[in-house]
Amino acid sequence: MSELQLSDVRKSYGGLEVIKGVDLDIKSGEFVVFVGPSGCGKSTLLRMIAGLEEISSGDLTIDDVRMNDVDPSKRGIAMVFQSYALYPHMTVRENMGFALRFAGVPRAEIEKRVNEAAHILELGALLDRKPKQLSGGQRQRVAIGRAIVRHPKIFLFDEPLSNLDAELRVHMRIEIARLHKQLATTIVYVTHDQVEAMTLADKIVVMRAGVVEQVGSPLDLYDDPANLFVAGFIGSPKMNFLKGVIEIDEDQAYARLPDYGDAKIPVTLQAAAGTAVTIGIRPEHFDEAGPAALDLAIDMLEHLGGETFAYARHHGNGELIVVETKNGRGLKTGDRLTARFDPVSVLVFDGEGKRLRS
Incomplete structure (x- = not known):
């Protein structure tokens, strides 16, 4: 488990500032959800943590080590995207172990990690199938398994349930909550769905137009919103x-x-x-x-x-x-x-x- 800290983090594209000075402390083992309307900057902020977007100014530290200029592969982070991005010609086993094989991890260690992840995600019976033989929920679990085998310090999820139907989203929320409890790993999760945020998070970060409006536990934000935006965004039906x-x-x-x-x-x-x-x-x-x-x-x-x-x-x-x-x-x-x-x-x-x- 690892701690993550953002200090006055900003992101600009030319003269357009899209992340406007974010300060945030994420404790080891916390499940933190970035939530807000489309275009608020939550995915950009997640990609900055991952190293996929350059930080214009400010500091990102993981376990007190500055990460601004550290290569994404060396940050100890694994990311699960909205798109499953599975190789269609590979089996589940091969998809989950591909990054390890590419990194030169010994075959026996790859097999061990893949089997461990498959057990956690209940994918054992599917390891020799290809993606086209899987349901949407199963493909998402494979994508999560691909992240688990890397033994990351921090998991990043970028709207991982957006492509699933309503029933599968509910099921996968339960699975992700169970996974967090079992792995006890720091998770940073992005969604525009406030119900998802309320049901999964230890701490919610509500964003609007590149600014953090309020940070707190789900019930704290529900009971004690700081402003009209947070009050209207958290809760269904809305206030x-x-x-x-x-x-x-x-x-x-x-x-x-x-x-x-x-x-x-x-x-x-x-x-x-x-x-x-x-x-x-x-x-x-x-x-x-x-x-x-x-x-x-x-x-x-x-x-x-x-x-x-x-x-x-x-x-x-x-x-x-x-x-x-x-x-x-x-x-x-x-x-x-x-x-x-x-x-x-x-x-x-x-x-x-x-x-x-x-």
Whole structure:
């Protein structure tokens, strides 16, 4: 296991800066996920760690050794790409051992490592098959096995599940989590799928436009987002955002919501009257017994068996609000819905999207 540190790391292409001063400490054995929308720089940052992209400025160290100018093959890193990149004319065994054979590792050692990796990934019965005889999930496991046999200090995964269907993605998430627990190796993983990030990571790095917006455990980011972007990106269905204005009445601050019948939501924060704010409410925080309420009309219902999400607006106008309901089976499109909630669960953001705290 190895520690990884990025200190004011930047990447520019000519006059265009795409990574804008990233500072990050990854502890030995951690599973860290870079997540963010397409084009945010997460794959570029991963490729800089791997040595496939040059670092314009700043320092990358692994176990306190500066790696900026070290050849990728000597960094002790193995990378798994979105594309399986398997040789079609080679068997699973040959694909997994190819890099070792190319590096001059003795045949007996190659066979030992390939068999060990095959056992970990449950590929033993497939070692003599060729890639065209494998499913997508099996091919991805072979690609992971090709990385495992190198005994790297750090594994890098670049959106490895993007080419799989929904059921296989769930299965492979479980497999990768099991693999991390079994190998106890440092993993840096890139995805645009926040569900993937939430289910796999010890620590999530949320990125936007080349900048790290927030770093923390999945539940820390979910419960305590630093800004509007993180609050909206982490969570599925996403958090509801309602535009409001602060009013003060007898030392109590309220967020008045003009688009929702001027409903007043008590908030515990220091803000001047007239301040424009955004109120954040997660779908599951609506509760039939809550003291605050929004008067809505249902546009659509999403029945998922054990839970139902109502997509509703105020009198058919304004932004859709997603409400997790307890009695969804008794609702239908067009019904009026009084969506109640406890103001304690509300998050408040200023006009620039920064979190306002009490």
